Amino acid sequence: MSAQPSPDTTIPLVDLRAAHAEVAAEIQAGFEDVIAHTAFIKGETVAAFEREYEAFTGVAHCVAVANGTDAVELSVRAAGIPAGSEVVMPANTFVATAEAVVRAGARPTFADVDPDQLLLDPRSLKGALTPETSAVLPVHLFGQLAPMAAIAEVATQQECVIIEDAAQAHGAAQDGRPAGAFGLLAGVSFYPGKNLGAYGDAGAVLTESAEHARQVRLLGDHGTERRYEHLTIGFNSRMDAFQAVVLRAKLRRLAAANEARRQAASRYSSLLADVPSVILPQTAPGNEHVWHLYVLRVPRRDHVLRSLQEDGIQAAIHYPVPVHLQPAFRYLGYGPGDFPVAEAAAGQLLSLPLYPQITEEQQVRVADAVRRALG
Numbered sequence: 001m002s003a004q005p006s007p008d009t010t011i012p013l014v015d016l017r018a019a020h021a022e023v024a025a026e027i028q029a030g031f032e033d034v035i036a037h038t039a040f041i042k043g044e045t046v047a048a049f050e051r052e053y054e055a056f057t058g059v060a061h062c063v064a065v066a067n068g069t070d071a072v073e074l075s076v077r078a079a080g081i082p083a084g085s086e087v088v089m090p091a092n093t094f095v096a097t098a099e100a101v102v103r104a105g106a107r108p109t110f111a112d113v114d115p116d117q118l119l120l121d122p123r124s125l126k127g128a129l130t131p132e133t134s135a136v137l138p139v140h141l142f143g144q145l146a147p148m149a150a151i152a153e154v155a156t157q158q159e160c161v162i163i164e165d166a167a168q169a170h171g172a173a174q175d176g177r178p179a180g181a182f183g184l185l186a187g188v189s190f191y192p193g194k195n196l197g198a199y200g201d202a203g204a205v206l207t208e209s210a211e212h213a214r215q216v217r218l219l220g221d222h223g224t225e226r227r228y229e230h231l232t233i234g235f236n237s238r239m240d241a242f243q244a245v246v247l248r249a250k251l252r253r254l255a256a257a258n259e260a261r262r263q264a265a266s267r268y269s270s271l272l273a274d275v276p277s278v279i280l281p282q283t284a285p286g287n288e289h290v291w292h293l294y295v296l297r298v299p300r301r302d303h304v305l306r307s308l309q310e311d312g313i314q315a316a317i318h319y320p321v322p323v324h325l326q327p328a329f330r331y332l333g334y335g336p337g338d339f340p341v342a343e344a345a346a347g348q349l350l351s352l353p354l355y356p357q358i359t360e361e362q363q364v365r366v367a368d369a370v371r372r373a374l375g
């Protein structure tokens with residue numbers, strides 16, 4: 001029996017402690033400043049973050065909201081997607097993409113993913129469109145963009161709006177164009193483990209359209225632009241100033257952090273290149289990948305995962321059950337066999353620890369453990 005690893009040799013999936021150490025002093029000062037000014041919700045710090053994130057991404061408008069799920073919901077609402085109409089998304093995504101669509105009053109429908117990058121497959125998308133479809137919602141999963149030119153070609157044939165789920169793609173681009181600049185609107189998440197992570201929940205909507213940005217702002221703040229004048233029925237989805245302090249500090253380091261992730265991903269790919277049964281993640285041509293997750297496909301996945309955990313390596317699965325097979329979405333009428341690529345992948349996916357501060361020594365240990373588990 002292998003000895004239980006001591007806690008300090010555990011390799012986490014994401015090392016938020018190491019990330020905090022780099023910004024601790026700045027955040028401490030920023031928090032004190034927020035408390036001194038007692039401007040806790042929205043305010044100048046949040047506005048400053050919005051302007052800085054616009055400059056970083058190159059997308060014209062950033063509207064800070066409470067979390068990434070709200071960001072997708074607000075995007076669907078602001079796009080004016082009719083109640084009950086269909087919004088197509090990939091079957092392999094985090095459940096929030098579909099939840100947000102339901103909450104916005106529309107009906108999620110699904111398409112399969114391509115076998116190479118596991119991103120929305122334009123051919124499957126074409127087959128998923130019906131006269132009821134009003135929007136396409138590609139997800140830039142794991143840190144790289146879905147094939148937007150081919151998706152746009154299919155979507156425009158039926159005058160479908162494109163809304164991006166860019167929750168996992170901070171700083172990613174395709175053919176030099178940033179995530180968030182392809183759709184009418186895009187939702188991003190600053191959940192703590194994301195490439196740009198807050199210290200609580202936070203999110204944002206990106207759009208090139210001033211009118212749609214205004215609409216998101218209205219909806220996310222009780223339908224008001226002027227105190228006690230409520231132009232529309234909205235809800236409460238605002239970012240707090242503490243999260244903006246964290247995000248501003250981390251945004252200054254995001255380009256370097258993404259570069260460190262790219263180097264770590266490339267190191268994993270070299271270390272694992274000679275393991276025959278493993279399918280390594282690939283970057284699609286034209287994509288600037290930001291490696292939110294490094295996701296392998298392996299045989300006997302559950303055994304490999306258990307074995308890594310016994311070795312003190314916190315690998316994970318993104319995601320074990322495609323959304324169309326989740327109990328919550330049974331009412332949509334999908335079943336096993338509807339999306340064979342996503343379903344097969346769900347049984348093989350394995351996310352390895354990846355974060356900007358991961359060391360070569362840690363990565364060698366992870367790669368050796370994968371090799372041993374498969375041996």
Ligand SMILES: Cc1ncc(COP(=O)(O)O)c(C=O)c1O
Pocket residue numbers: 067068069070072093094096097139165167168188189190191201202203
């Ligand atoms: C692809 C995707 N969409 C949406 C979300 C929802 O974001 P949040 O957790 O901030 O609500 C997440 C992250 O959790 C995500 O990974």
